[in-house]
Each structure stands twice: as structure tokens, then as C-alpha cells.
Amino acid sequence: MTSITAPTAVIAEDEPVLARTLTRLLEQVWPELRIVGVADDGLRATELALELVPDVMFLDIKMPGRTGIEVAEVVADDWPADRAAPLVVFVTAYDHFAVPAFERAAVDYLLKPVTADRLQQSVARLKTRLAERAASPQAGDMAALMQRMQSLAAPEDTRSDAADRIKVIRAGVGNTVRMIPVADVICFEATEKYVNVVTQSGEALVRMSMRELIARIDSTDFIQVHRSLMVNATAILSATRDENGHYGLVMRGLERQLKVSRAFSHLFRPM
Structure with missing residues (x-):
């Protein structure tokens, strides 16, 4: 079962300064969150996610190896069937991505540079979703996540x-x-x-x-x-x-x- 009192997270960001900044901001706005892994490319992000099975994933969209969307697809496919799906937050520097598409595909999206106020809003969403999921687990939610990822990546x-x-x-x-x-x-x-x-x-x-x-x-x-x-x-x-x-x-x-x-x-x- 997913832990509500000590949730875990993996961060995927190929720019070290931005990865450290996001880590520091999360420590401020969500001190009980345990950041169990930080990856600097999509392949490593996939490995960490499947090894550590975090509750939350912060995925940069543009990364070497795999994009954040591709990471989410692979993780969804190989995720353990007895574990709740990770909640995904996309992080991007490109505001030309369609906001409604991100909202369909993930809990939230963050534009770079991430601010404490905006991150606080995202954390509130994540806490609500974690609490709802603990109260009413959903079977097959990894399949739903994968399908949303593919819908997002499909040409409009x-x-x-x-x-x-x-x-x-x-x-x-x-x-x-x-x-x-x-x-x-x-x-x-x-x-x-x-x-x-x-x-x-x-x-x-x-x-x-x-x-x-x-x-x-x-x-x-x-x-x-x-x-x-x-x-x-x-x-x-x-x-x-x-x-x-x-x-x-x-x-x-x-x-x-x-x-x-x-x-x-x-x-x-x-x-």
C-alpha cells in the first residue's frame, strides 16, 4: 500500500541546477516527502522508478534517452501489479504544450523555473490524490495512466x-x-x-x-x-x-x- 505519512518521490531532470532547486523547494513545501532518487536522463529515471516504486514522479519533458512522456509509458507498462500507480507531475520549460492535454495526462504540470508558490499548489493536489487513493484503491490505474500518456503524445x-x-x-x-x-x-x-x-x-x-x-x-x-x-x-x-x-x-x-x-x-x- 502507498504510504500517506511518508510518501516517496523520484525526480527526473537533466539540468543539475534545476534538479537541486526542485529538491530544495520540495523539502520546504513538503518536508515529509522522501526523495528517494534523482535521475539526469530518461533511461535512469525509468530504472529508478521501477526499482524504488515511488508514490510520485516529477518528470522533465525534454530529457536525453527518453522524454518524460516516454518514461511514464514504460513505467506504466512494467509497474508491479500489486502497487498503486505513481502520481505524475510533468516539469517543462515549454509553455506551448497544450495545458488541457497535460491536465488529462497527469496530476499536474509545472513550468520552469518552478516557484515555491506554484509547487505548493501542486503538492496540495498530490496530497489530495494520495489520500483519495488510500481510501479507494483503483484496479488497473497503471493501464489508465499509460493510455493517457499515449493520448497526450498522439498527434492532435x-x-x-x-x-x-x-x-x-x-x-x-x-x-x-x-x-x-x-x-x-x-x-x-x-x-x-x-x-x-x-x-x-x-x-x-x-x-x-x-x-x-x-x-x-x-x-x-x-x-x-x-x-x-x-x-x-x-x-x-x-x-x-x-x-x-x-x-x-x-x-x-x-x-x-x-x-x-x-x-x-x-x-x-x-x-
Whole structure:
């Protein structure tokens, strides 16, 4: 359970002076908070978060290795299923980011340079959320956090345009372009730059991000089960849990099992 009397936090900030300033201000406005780790890049921030499982994360948006949004996505995907999700506060020097988007994706956002007065407001929000969560824990909140992170990072036009829906996917296989009906897709697997479209008859790549593709396909049958995996719910035959509590999906028309991350394991627990 999350501790209300001694909450913990990880700070991710690649500028040492700003990291020290935020640490000092937090010590002033929230003396009971224990800052258990400070990272100077996104990769280290991810490692510290998963190792220390803090209650709160202060994430700089622009960092080497991974952005703050990417850190939140990875942490959400690999977070222990029996621990409450960390509350995320974004810290940014760029006020051109859409404020409503940040408010949907995190408890708060702070503009640099952070002031004590503004930080005090953020701390008040965090304390309220921690108290509410202690009183009424929410299952699957890491999945919700991940989905909000991805909504925030998705291009605005793909999220708002409902007219340009894809019913048939044009996927490249060598010199051939396969025309794949969305209904025939078993799953979408994100790679570094592409999305692998898996069907019963084979696999093919599309030059599009997972966020953009999912936002545009003309179907509501696909559900997220991993940070890099969306599956066609109508093709799921069963979900099997191993000794470590991880689920594997048996899919119609696919020989291999698909891994479910801990953030989404609650989707497959018995009713």
C-alpha cells in the first residue's frame, strides 16, 4: 500500500541546477516527502522508478534517452501489479504544450523555473490524490495512466479527425503491397519505427506509429495489452497465467502466445 505519512518521490531532470532547486523547494513545501532518487536522463529515471516504486514522479519533458512522456509509458507498462500507480507531475520549460492535454495526462504540470508558490499548489493536489487513493484503491490505474500518456503524445489531428478512418490497411511485404481488412488483423505490434500487422496469413509492416494507426482504424475491437501491443479482442481464445502472475494470450489463427503486461493483467482476471 502507498504510504500517506511518508510518501516517496523520484525526480527526473537533466539540468543539475534545476534538479537541486526542485529538491530544495520540495523539502520546504513538503518536508515529509522522501526523495528517494534523482535521475539526469530518461533511461535512469525509468530504472529508478521501477526499482524504488515511488508514490510520485516529477518528470522533465525534454530529457536525453527518453522524454518524460516516454518514461511514464514504460513505467506504466512494467509497474508491479500489486502497487498503486505513481502520481505524475510533468516539469517543462515549454509553455506551448497544450495545458488541457497535460491536465488529462497527469496530476499536474509545472513550468520552469518552478516557484515555491506554484509547487505548493501542486503538492496540495498530490496530497489530495494520495489520500483519495488510500481510501479507494483503483484496479488497473497503471493501464489508465499509460493510455493517457499515449493520448497526450498522439498527434492532435489523428485524435480529432473521425472522417479519415482506415478500413483496409495497405502494408508492404517486399515489393508487394498487401491490402489487409482491419477485421482480419490479429494484433498490431509496435517496433522502433513501424507497426507489424499480424494476420492468420502472415505479417507485414506499415510505416506509421502505433498511436497514429490505432487512432485511425475503423474498429473498436482492439484493446491494448502491452505498451507495444494491441490485440483484436474477437480473436482472443484464452488467457493463461504463469507462476509469476503474467498472462499469455492464445489467439485464433496465431501459433505463438502474446504477452500481457502487468498494467493490463486485470483485464483477464476471472469474473
